[in-house]
Amino acid sequence: MIVDSTSHAVTPSLRRRMACWMYEGLLMFGVVFIAGYLFSALSQTRNAMDNRHAQQAFLFVVFGIYFVWFWAKGQTLAMKTWNIRVVDKHGARITQKRALLRYVLSWLWFMPPLVVSWAFGLPAREAAVLALGWIPIWAILARFHPERQFWHDAMAGTRLVTSLPSRSPRKPA
Template structure:
């Protein structure tokens, strides 16, 4: 859905969530390499040792990954699903805006994680809480005028459909 003829169309919620899930799958590789690097450099022998330092390290690594690729327009998953991140005028986003988008994208997870921590919710129930919140957060995009995710609206960014490289645009 799009409200202006000069703006690229917003990908469907189904396509954006498929991209989101694929991004999560690809992040396993990033976590593996970063976790191996952290464990080697810190000489951590037990996974529970230094876990808060590892979490902070992964937060920074994720930030570098996403800010780098978003400032270039797309992550690997976004390329696969022909989705691009742009600013509200349709231009490429700066690293500063990508960093803001990264910080705000934690709204996908922080509310249920905070509730789980505050109320000491056990693992399985916490997982249900997180999955439920992710579904609610995704569905809330239906209430945005351009059907964008709310963290994108707050960051001044948009997800738009993009043609694969080498695909000619249709003549108007």
């Protein structure tokens, strides 16, 4: 764990951040299911391959709403579970504008392999292998940041810190 000199906030370990990232992905299955059902019902799509690009754009917007909403409040559901909070450089809650910037920049987890796959016309299996290779590389690059933050956080002016839950005084039984 790294202690940041600006506000004495502790940067969560890379292992903890990646566990949170994986849990976030698991929770996103529910978001995708509900949003996909909503899109299909509203657009009367009967075949999964119909309106595919429109559905991808719709999911991009839905994901953006989900993350921007929760990050502006400090934590997503997965971040609460792992006691991680997103803050600005000074340790304050981030604005919706900064959360939106962080959302767009967070696509650096996926865009490089997707762009390479598209540029070279790679089949889906090879694109998946490329993405599975890029994700750990992007995560490990955080080791080269002075505060061990992910680079998209540094670009967005945000950082992840440990946020232990506040303890409320116990009431006598």
